[in-house]
Amino acid sequence: MALGLGGVEGVAGHVARRIRASGAPVTAEPHVPVLLDEVLAALDPRPGELIVDGTFGAGGYTRAILSAGARVLAVDRDPAAVERGRALARAEPRLTMMEGRFGALDAHAAEAGHARVDGVVLDIGVSSMQLDEAERGFSFRRDGPLDMRMGGEGPSAADLVATLPEAALADVIFRYGEERHSRRTAAAIVRRRAERPITRTGELAELVASVVGRSWKDRIDPATRTFQALRIAVNRELEELAHGLAAAERALKPGGRLLVVTFHSLEDRIVKQFLAERSRVAQGSRHAPAVAGAPPTFAPITRKAVQPSEAEAEANPRARSAKLRAARRTDAPARQLDLRGLGVPTLEELTRGGRR
């Protein structure tokens, strides 16, 4: 389950801290796939079809798709998730598990011998296993090394916090965390790191809380937005999402289905904008009969974002901010990806001088 603002980490952070303070262990929450019925209804996997699950995680979607009789090519960038998938694939010949990023899912499909696929499903964000394991460094309520790398490669959150200039740090926290106290937060980080390196999630969470404070109407932990920003920066999550959408456009057969589940507004905006642009039909009028435009590459399956039922949101707080969008591939040729047009601020742009 991915967490966005308002996810269980935010809502329950203080409860968890109180439990920890009382000496009782903080237990891992079980992993429950989000919007599973809605995903299956829109994906409609059939026996013999090939579906790419670009975010295997705990395999909740993959298992359900296999149960419907389809084959699954599962991808995850996290070696621990890949290990789980390989164990499942040993008992299930219709599953192929690959380590990699969904931004290159068309290349992964080609490598596995599939030029085109019948469906792509992406469940964006962090899994509960990643969040629950303090050593991964994603959590502000479980102290651990300030890491946050899903794939273990590239700079960690501690590296970014240690090296980004103050203005770039503020821009990252503002754009990827939507934190209005970004400048104050960045200044406090820079002051602290001049004294000693910030290497633990607990230390960063306390520092951010001391700067941001908590207003009576805040439902989330004060560190939520800064942690979200660093996680997105470390894993290039928004860029990766945009590349994943374009890769799915290239990989899907005509009639193939694309489904994306997101957990915060930055991600949902990218998916919404991509699908709106790709499904727009150029309209002529009496006055301008021949308006040129590329033919749509997708047709919507869901008109509006699908959100969890009250019962699901009640049973699984992590589902509360989830949104599902789905579309069907047409036979029009895939287009070039325009990151700027999608409004995706890249880490390079933010660290080069910002795009506020």
Ligand SMILES: C[S@@+](CC[C@H](N)C(=O)[O-])C[C@H]1O[C@@H](n2cnc3c(N)ncnc32)[C@H](O)[C@@H]1O
């Ligand atoms: C929310 S979980 C998926 C849960 C899954 N749908 C299930 O039912 O168990 C997200 C997973 O996506 C993986 N992930 C995130 N970004 C990725 C990327 N760009 N490429 C591949 N995997 C990614 C994470 O490592 C994590 O395991």
